[in-house]
Amino acid sequence: MPEPFIEFKDVCKSFGNLQVLDRANLSIYQGEITAIIGKSGAGKSVLLKHIIGLLKPDSGHILVRGKPLSKFTKAEWKQFKRSLSYMFQNNALFDSLTIFENIALPLAERTRMSSAEIREKVMFRIEQFELGDVEHKYPSQISGGMQKRVALARAVVTEPDMILFDEPTTGLDPLRKNAVLNMVAHYQREIGFTGVMVSHDIPDVFFISNRVAIIENKKIAFQGTPLELEQCDDEVVWQFIHGQEVLQDQLTGLHSKLELERALKQELERIGKFQEVFSVVLFSVDSLEQIREKVGYIAAQRIFQCIGMSLRENLGTAGYAARFGPEEILTVIPQADSSRAELIIKEITAECSKQDLMKPQSYRKVCMDFAIKAGIVEVRNKMDLEEVISLARKHQKIIAKMECDRKRGPK
Numbered sequence: 001m002p003e004p005f006i007e008f009k010d011v012c013k014s015f016g017n018l019q020v021l022d023r024a025n026l027s028i029y030q031g032e033i034t035a036i037i038g039k040s041g042a043g044k045s046v047l048l049k050h051i052i053g054l055l056k057p058d059s060g061h062i063l064v065r066g067k068p069l070s071k072f073t074k075a076e077w078k079q080f081k082r083s084l085s086y087m088f089q090n091n092a093l094f095d096s097l098t099i100f101e102n103i104a105l106p107l108a109e110r111t112r113m114s115s116a117e118i119r120e121k122v123m124f125r126i127e128q129f130e131l132g133d134v135e136h137k138y139p140s141q142i143s144g145g146m147q148k149r150v151a152l153a154r155a156v157v158t159e160p161d162m163i164l165f166d167e168p169t170t171g172l173d174p175l176r177k178n179a180v181l182n183m184v185a186h187y188q189r190e191i192g193f194t195g196v197m198v199s200h201d202i203p204d205v206f207f208i209s210n211r212v213a214i215i216e217n218k219k220i221a222f223q224g225t226p227l228e229l230e231q232c233d234d235e236v237v238w239q240f241i242h243g244q245e246v247l248q249d250q251l252t253g254l255h256s257k258l259e260l261e262r263a264l265k266q267e268l269e270r271i272g273k274f275q276e277v278f279s280v281v282l283f284s285v286d287s288l289e290q291i292r293e294k295v296g297y298i299a300a301q302r303i304f305q306c307i308g309m310s311l312r313e314n315l316g317t318a319g320y321a322a323r324f325g326p327e328e329i330l331t332v333i334p335q336a337d338s339s340r341a342e343l344i345i346k347e348i349t350a351e352c353s354k355q356d357l358m359k360p361q362s363y364r365k366v367c368m369d370f371a372i373k374a375g376i377v378e379v380r381n382k383m384d385l386e387e388v389i390s391l392a393r394k395h396q397k398i399i400a401k402m403e404c405d406r407k408r409g410p411k
Contacts, residue, residue: 002029011024011059013046013055024215024219033197034197051162083160084163095138122157152183165199167198181205182208233258254311260330260332261322263332267379271380280332280376281375285371314344360402372398375391376395
């Protein structure tokens with residue numbers, strides 16, 4: 001592993017009685033984009049301000065290429081600051097300056113270049129960022145998406161080693177947000193700068209990042225590649241990367257997958273100690289991906305919602321239910337035999353069969369079949385988790401279905 005370009009070592013920072021960082025450790029590598037994510041107020045922007053010297057740690061060290069910032073000479077510090085650039089959350093363009101003048105400002109303030117040299121560099125970036133039609137206009141005269149391009153052009157015009165992005169897509173609609181993220185990724189590959197991006201755009205920002213750092217409870221709870229992030233079992237990390245799914249499951253009345261797996265393991269352990277019985281039910285929806293593609297995401301989610309809400313009403317606090325796979329909901333019912341599980345399935349069948357989602361006339365533009373299945377495992381002996389899931393899938397039967405008459409269309 002190469003030496004980090006920027007490294008936080010046991011950094012602590014407080015503002016009065018409010019501690020924001022507590023022995024935080026973070027590594028940022030040259031030529032990569034590192035995304036820093038976390039809840040509002042968790043300290044993401046505080047990390048950026050430490051890098052550019054607006055804040056100093058109460059304790060701990062920030063190293064640049066292995067040397068603590070606190071030991072930099074004035075000349076070294078000046079040179080380091082010149083190698084940095086910053087893209088602000090709200091662009092921070094000057095209304096009284098033209099687009100050309102906004103992009104030229106860092107060169108005019110931080111270098112001794114002649115007017116001709118500055119113009120050459122600025123015009124190169126203007127052409128690169130496709131801003132030739134607006135160079136003489138003012139920020140208020142161009143769109144928000146174009147303002148983002150101007151802000152990024154200004155950030156790269158000094159050819160920095162590192163660019164810090166503080167919520168660069170805040171307030172943008174999905175199309176403009178994606179355009180900005182794509183733009184950052186494109187020019188990072190072309191120019192090769194090191195990027196540090198504070199963002200709330202999960203999971204979008206993961207697609208352009210080489211590394212991800214999660215700040216939680218005043219520390220860096222995780223840092224690694226997006227692939228390592230997806231395979232991390234930590235519950236805090238899981239909540240971040242499955243944020244949208246967590247919200248959907250909460251609205252559907254489901255627990256998290258980690259809560260469900262923990263409950264299932266506990267019940268399996270109790271079987272060995274107390275010889276109690278419990279039941280596991282695996283629900284699945286056939287052709288769910290096809291429903292998403294042909295009908296829509298909302299329709300697919302409503303099917304899960306029907307199962308989830310019915311489970312919550314019938315289980316109360318006595319059981320656990322969670323999305324176990326893209327098309328599955330797994331349910332653990334403590335101290336219940338299969339007859340109790342059968343009653344719950346009957347209630348869900350009756351409830352879901354009444355919903356519009358199971359009525360062919362609700363699907364005006366498509367003609368397709370799908371079914372809701374359920375499989376019960378009554379657990380009386382010690383079993384492996386994988387064996388329980390396998391048996392539940394094997395025992396699945398159709399409990400509700402929607403059929404389409406292809407000769408007459410949906411009926």
